[in-house]
Amino acid sequence: MRPDAITPLTFGMLVFDEVEVLDLGGPFEVFSTAGRLARTDEGEPLLRVLTVAPADKLVRARGGLQVTADHTLNEDPSFDVLVIPGGVTTAVEADADVIDWLARRRQTSALTFSICTGAFLLAATGALNGRRATTHWEDQEELARRWPDIHVHTDVRWVDDGDIVTSAGISAGIDASLYIVGRIFGEQLARRTAHQMEYVWAADRTGELADYRV
Template sequence: MPNNVNPLVVIAAYDGLCTFEFGCAFEVFGLSRPEIGPDWYRCATAAVDAGPIRGAGGLTLVPDGGLELLGEADSIVIPGWRGPGARAPEAFLEALRQAHRNGRRIVSICGGAFVLAQAGLLSGKRATTHWHHVAKLAAEYPDITVEPRALYVDEGDVMTSAGSAAGLDLCIHVVRKDFGAKAANSVARRLVVAAHREGGQAQFIERSIPPVSGANLSALLDTIRGRLSETWSIERMASEARVSVRSIQRHVRDATGMAPGEWLQGERVAQARELLEETTLSVASIARHTGFGSATNFRNQFRAIVGLPPAAYRSRFHGGAV
């Protein structure tokens, strides 16, 4: 859970607002969630431009305030932008820089990554944006490591998402970090979306991706999820799918955006989170259930990925508000 009770999320609103991206952020952070508890987010909108804020489709937005709200925020969301070649106002860029210096978390959806790049907040970091613009982002900002396949990239203080609907994935990821997997799952169910969507944006790029020959990759991944306590080497995955090791590596990466081992580790951690939140199983039992083997290995791997040791994660997210 965030350090502040009722952390404030400020969504930037600009003339020419991308209403879908704005709606994704507001649906997640701006609606009350009594089923989660009293510590849920507060949400406000901050005007980037003077005058009426006109959104796509002819909508007009009345923001809660101006750029001064960015200084009060715990998290700031930039829901898209006017276009990858459009320069953001310098006052907006400086407000973002100042907020970042003060420890605010900044989240961009789709083309909002270009605003973060203009502000210098992605320098030396990994980032993503809509697949149609990843080449432009990489070419114009060579100091950014652009991840063209990712649905979103979490660099801790700065997060970026791929195009449009991937912003919803990122916003739910923020909920998961702040309030735990159970809360994120609850929000996802209310929105009728997957709490953790498989596959990077590679699956949406305008090129054909060859199917796995002779096997149903989705069925294989489901089988692995249901048997995480077992050892799943790359050789075993390939054997189960009746393809070569090289083929399974390629097809898992095409389907999930991750190498097989990385995907498997993420699934183990996801199940471990749920068991820590919803059961009283010991750390050793969870380590066995999720395939980490020893409690020591589980603690080390979980902490490296989640940022908290299992006991601290359970203390924060088991019961209570979520």
């Protein structure tokens, strides 16, 4: 399928204090790079990324990186794909406004994508009950213990369960993001994006490397 024959999509990414930098930056880089490479007939990017924070204040990611989000939960911007990065999620899990927003926006999104411990935020909405999922290897046992109805997969880079994709930790989010680009817009664009990023892509969850030839 030709990418320019596909409807442009906006990816809405939650950001919060103690978000893991690469959980945020890796998928953002993949989707925004793909958007630079693939354009509509009018020259607009096929992929756009916007960020959403719980409140109108500076977000401090893990390690001290400061991020200013594009929108707040109250502004509730329109987007097509919900992206939930991980990090230290304890405080966010306890924020009913965030969990309620995630639960509602998951229902209105064509696809929901969690990275690393972002799976815990998604699990808190009930969306993963009875579903297949994964998270960072250090946190898989806790995810299975706290939500026993989730079918937690180990030794995988990501799990595609239809309208929900979950990835393992940190760099696995880049692999899964490229997979999502390929799933929606075609594998050629995913390969071009990885090549543009000079990233060695684990193209499937068994770790087989992608062929960058296009």
